[in-house]
Amino acid sequence: MEAVSAIGTAVRAQRGPVEALFAELARCGRTDPGFTRASYSPEESAAHAVVARCADALGLSVRRDAAANTAMTWPGRDRSLPPILIGSHLDTVAHGGNFDGAAGVVAGLAAVAALRALGLTPARDITVMGIRAEESVWFQVSYIGSRAALGTLPDGALDAVRIDDGQTLAAHIARAGGDPDALRLSPPALDAAAIHAFLEVHIEQAPSLVEAGIPVGLCTGIPGNVRYPDVRIRGRYDHVGTPRRFRRDAAMAGAEIALALDRVWAEREAAGCPMAVTFGRFHTDAAAHGLTTVPGEFRFSLDMRAYAAGVLAEMEAAFLDAVAAAAERRGVTVVLGPRAEAGVGAVSPRIRDGLAAAAGALGIATRPLGSPASHDAAAFAKAGVPMAMLFVRNANGSHNPDEAMAIDDLLDATAILAAWLAAEACHG
Amino acid sequence: MEAVSAIGTAVRAQRGPVEALFAELARCGRTDPGFTRASYSPEESAAHAVVARCADALGLSVRRDAAANTAMTWPGRDRSLPPILIGSHLDTVAHGGNFDGAAGVVAGLAAVAALRALGLTPARDITVMGIRAEESVWFQVSYIGSRAALGTLPDGALDAVRIDDGQTLAAHIARAGGDPDALRLSPPALDAAAIHAFLEVHIEQAPSLVEAGIPVGLCTGIPGNVRYPDVRIRGRYDHVGTPRRFRRDAAMAGAEIALALDRVWAEREAAGCPMAVTFGRFHTDAAAHGLTTVPGEFRFSLDMRAYAAGVLAEMEAAFLDAVAAAAERRGVTVVLGPRAEAGVGAVSPRIRDGLAAAAGALGIATRPLGSPASHDAAAFAKAGVPMAMLFVRNANGSHNPDEAMAIDDLLDATAILAAWLAAEACHG
Numbered sequence: 052m053e054a055v056s057a058i059g060t061a062v063r064a065q066r067g068p069v070e071a072l073f074a075e076l077a078r079c080g081r082t083d084p085g086f087t088r089a090s091y092s093p094e095e096s097a098a099h100a101v102v103a104r105c106a107d108a109l110g111l112s113v114r115r116d117a118a119a120n121t122a123m124t125w126p127g128r129d130r131s132l133p134p135i136l137i138g139s140h141l142d143t144v145a146h147g148g149n150f151d152g153a154a155g156v157v158a159g160l161a162a163v164a165a166l167r168a169l170g171l172t173p174a175r176d177i178t179v180m181g182i183r184a185e186e187s188v189w190f191q192v193s194y195i196g197s198r199a200a201l202g203t204l205p206d207g208a209l210d211a212v213r214i215d216d217g218q219t220l221a222a223h224i225a226r227a228g229g230d231p232d233a234l235r236l237s238p239p240a241l242d243a244a245a246i247h248a249f250l251e252v253h254i255e256q257a258p259s260l261v262e263a264g265i266p267v268g269l270c271t272g273i274p275g276n277v278r279y280p281d282v283r284i285r286g287r288y289d290h291v292g293t294p295r296r297f298r299r300d301a302a303m304a305g306a307e308i309a310l311a312l313d314r315v316w317a318e319r320e321a322a323g324c325p326m327a328v329t330f331g332r333f334h335t336d337a338a339a340h341g342l343t344t345v346p347g348e349f350r351f352s353l354d355m356r357a358y359a360a361g362v363l364a365e366m367e368a369a370f371l372d373a374v375a376a377a378a379e380r381r382g383v384t385v386v387l388g389p390r391a392e393a394g395v396g397a398v399s400p401r402i403r404d405g406l407a408a409a410a411g412a413l414g415i416a417t418r419p420l421g422s423p424a425s426h427d428a429a430a431f432a433k434a435g436v437p438m439a440m441l442f443v444r445n446a447n448g449s450h451n452p453d454e455a456m457a458i459d460d461l462l463d464a465t466a467i468l469a470a471w472l473a474a475e476a477c478h479g
Numbered sequence: 480m481e482a483v484s485a486i487g488t489a490v491r492a493q494r495g496p497v498e499a500l501f502a503e504l505a506r507c508g509r510t511d512p513g514f515t516r517a518s519y520s521p522e523e524s525a526a527h528a529v530v531a532r533c534a535d536a537l538g539l540s541v542r543r544d545a546a547a548n549t550a551m552t553w554p555g556r557d558r559s560l561p562p563i564l565i566g567s568h569l570d571t572v573a574h575g576g577n578f579d580g581a582a583g584v585v586a587g588l589a590a591v592a593a594l595r596a597l598g599l600t601p602a603r604d605i606t607v608m609g610i611r612a613e614e615s616v617w618f619q620v621s622y623i624g625s626r627a628a629l630g631t632l633p634d635g636a637l638d639a640v641r642i643d644d645g646q647t648l649a650a651h652i653a654r655a656g657g658d659p660d661a662l663r664l665s666p667p668a669l670d671a672a673a674i675h676a677f678l679e680v681h682i683e684q685a686p687s688l689v690e691a692g693i694p695v696g697l698c699t700g701i702p703g704n705v706r707y708p709d710v711r712i713r714g715r716y717d718h719v720g721t722p723r724r725f726r727r728d729a730a731m732a733g734a735e736i737a738l739a740l741d742r743v744w745a746e747r748e749a750a751g752c753p754m755a756v757t758f759g760r761f762h763t764d765a766a767a768h769g770l771t772t773v774p775g776e777f778r779f780s781l782d783m784r785a786y787a788a789g790v791l792a793e794m795e796a797a798f799l800d801a802v803a804a805a806a807e808r809r810g811v812t813v814v815l816g817p818r819a820e821a822g823v824g825a826v827s828p829r830i831r832d833g834l835a836a837a838a839g840a841l842g843i844a845t846r847p848l849g850s851p852a853s854h855d856a857a858a859f860a861k862a863g864v865p866m867a868m869l870f871v872r873n874a875n876g877s878h879n880p881d882e883a884m885a886i887d888d889l890l891d892a893t894a895i896l897a898a899w900l901a902a903e904a905c906h907g
Contacts, residue, residue: 144772151718188769256718257725274720280770289876290579290684291757291782292702292851295748297685297876302761303741306734313731320723329719331770333730333777334762341616341642342708342759342780344572344878349761352770354719423720448725450718450772 055412055470061165062466068164069458072157075101077149085146085452089215090184090195091223098141102156102181109164116240118199119229121181125163127173133247135476138180140196140427144188148454150254154443154461156181158252162469166477173476175247182427189213190220191280193393197430202239209234243434248402251428252441252464254456259420260444266460267467268420269403270440273396273429274356277367279387281352286383288339288347301349302335304381311373325421326357358395358421396429399437406439409470415463441467483840483898489593490894497886500585503529505577513574513880517643518612518623519651526569530584530609537592544668546627547657549609553591555601561675563904566608568624568855572616576882578682582871582889584609586680590897594905601904603675610855617641618648619708621821625858630667637662671862676830679856680869680892682884687848688872694888695895696848697831698868701824701857702784705795707815709780714811716767716775729777730763732809739801753849754785786823786849824857827865834867837898843891869895
């Protein structure tokens with residue numbers, strides 16, 4: 052195995068190419084403020100083209116699968132061995148940042164470039180994956196690219212419509228150069244049982260590492276979630292002066308449900324149980340609301356996430372209790388609408404220990420960190436692939452234009468990844 | 480004075496014309512569901528034309544003032560005496576009903592028609608007023624038509640813009656055939672000191688009379704209000720997984736403010752102090768919100784109303800306390816925006832006693848009823864005009880398409896009004 056210090060130095064030498072790659076990605080979907088690369092949009096495809104050109108220049112073999120994911124492979128000495136996958140996504144939310152997702156693909160390419168520069172050849176294939184459609188805001192479906200590749204997309208997912216244009220996922224995949232018929236009929240691109248490991252580098256989505264003054268986090272787990280994307284409360288529109296006993300105020304019912312769940316969250320969190328509860332859309336009806344009218348309709352979306360299935364089940368029960376209580380107290384009816392869920396993603400202790408050892412050898416400070424967010428890595432974990440993640444310090448959260456990741460911190464994470472790859476696959 | 484029973488019979492004989500008048504009004508601004516006659520819209524003007532034609536057919540003198548209000552006068556024997564005014568408005572909220580406002584104008588015309596049919600002539604002028612622009616949702620200004628006629632419009636009101644088209648009140652008045660320059664420069668159409676009384680019939684806006692099984696309510700007072708039409712909360716958009724301690728969730732801050740004030744309302748109400756608190760608009764930003772994003776912005780409108788200035792002041796203090804507490808707890812900033820208020824409208828005990836006596840003589844059951852809503856009558860009371868109101872039983876509230884007023888109940892209120900007019904102005 053190459054001396055760890057040489058790997059660290061080789062990764063540092065990738066600073067220029069890394070910065071150049073981010074600059075090229077920043078030309079894909081810039082929408083002031085920030086970046087908008089919708090799932091399967093031309094802007095997302097442009098980002099795939101950017102990383103594919105980079106991989107080609109590095110001498111990797113570039114393939115596109117039926118879901119239009121981009122697989123960039125450094126061939127190993129024994130190509131029959133299960134490969135190591137390193138990947139993340141290239142789409143963004145509306146007006147998101149340039150690092151959420153893309154930093155993980157860049158880190159994978161930089162790690163491979165550094166190891167190749169040292170003259171190494173891996174024992175098994177190492178594939179960097181640019182993954183499609185991770186941001187579930189667009190199709191209200193999680194991990195589309197990953198699950199399409201693994202053959203674990205839920206029934207009907209190809210018929211889901213994108214929130215901005217109402218066109219189906221199948222139509223978008225076809226337009227982006229993929230093959231929805233193959234997704235329906237052919238074996239999946241990836242066989243989970245024949246993948247050695249999946250690793251993902253990602254910016255942190257809340258400033259826990261900033262708070263701790265540490266550049267890299269070792270993921271302890273990815274939360275599962277339960278979602279109700281479109282809950283509708285029906286009360287009655289009434290005159291602003293309507294006495295209390297006659298009201299059926301849909302907005303106050305919504306506020307009551309939200310705060311009831313917020314209280315449960317605060318109590319569980321204080322008791323040491325991490326989770327998150329988010330009412331992202333939370334609104335009266337713009338076509339009918341007004342200063343002098345009691346709101347007769349209210350809509351919201353709900354995302355609940357936690358690191359244990361039991362906690363999720365308890366939260367969902369608390370939500371349904373809050374709905375029933377508010378409906379009773381406020382005289383409204385609540386239509387829950389569709390429900391979606393994603394399982395908890397467990398991290399491989401062996402890989403995590405290996406990453407911690409690599410960080411120690413490199414002298415890079417790390418700390419354990421539960422992922423607040425969902426990630427493609429969870430889809431691989433659910434399919435049975437040994438999985439691990441590295442988080443990179445980032446000051447201003449994500450899903451906004453103000454992400455602030457230092458390239459030095461990304462190179463720290465990349466060095467840990469490269470050192471682990473060398474130990475895992477470039478020995479002997 | 481004419482025998483009360485004859486007046487009751489004469490009013491009942493107006494059933495056909497009353498129903499025909501409502502049918503004509505129902506052709507003004509029908510927007511399935513319900514009716515939309517925006518303040519100073521062509522639809523509102525059409526309703527004014529309908530009542531003006533009816534008044535003309537009754538032999539009344541019809542005038543339009545600078546605010547485009549319609550004054551329909553039954554001349555008295557001594558035209559120099561202060562007149563009695565009977566009026567209400569002809570505009571509606573969006574998708575409102577055909578009775579809110581219009582029923583009061585119809586009742587005034589029917590009362591006059593009944594008294595004329597009995598061959599009476601009043602001692603002083605009786606003027607039925609079709610009033611413009613009472614629904615403050617359109618310009619966020621209260622009692623525009625009444626206050627324009629009385630010369631009590633607040634500074635800058637003519638520059639207020641209508642919420643749906645952004646055009647100024649002055650431009651709308653001019654387009655509806657009024658004269659905004661005269662409103663600025665000339666003496667007002669009405670001299671409050673030279674008005675004998677103002678009476679208004681209106682559907683009840685919550686089913687208190689339905690609950691009590693009584694057709695007519697005698698108004699005990701009109702609430703004053705304090706309004707914040709456009710409060711904006713600024714937090715920070717964040718990833719849906721952001722841990723609790725990092726969040727600045729604008730929507731949860733809004734929910735907290737709303738429920739804090741709702742609790743104060745419930746407590747005061749339980750202690751016997753009637754009031755109302757309404758967050759009519761209550762919403763995240765449709766351009767930026769989403770399932771997987773913590774809301775960074777939230778907006779709401781607030782209307783607080785009560786029957787005593789001291790109660791209003793206490794409610795406003797409670798609101799500002801709730802804003803400060805939510806801002807502190809949730810790490811958000813709250814921009815209160817514009818503030819508006821309207822004074823409490825006191826009813827003339829003498830007129831109210833007279834109406835009660837007339838109801839008693841007619842054998843029509845009534846009960847005292849605090850108005851839940853604001854009304855043009857409050858603008859007259861504030862200007863010093865002796866004022867009273869009659870409410871008509873209505874099952875489904877107002878400001879919605881499902882108003883349900885029985886014509887029999889309106890005729891009961893009209894009979895009380897006509898009997899009072901006869902006793903007050905047709906004696907001798």
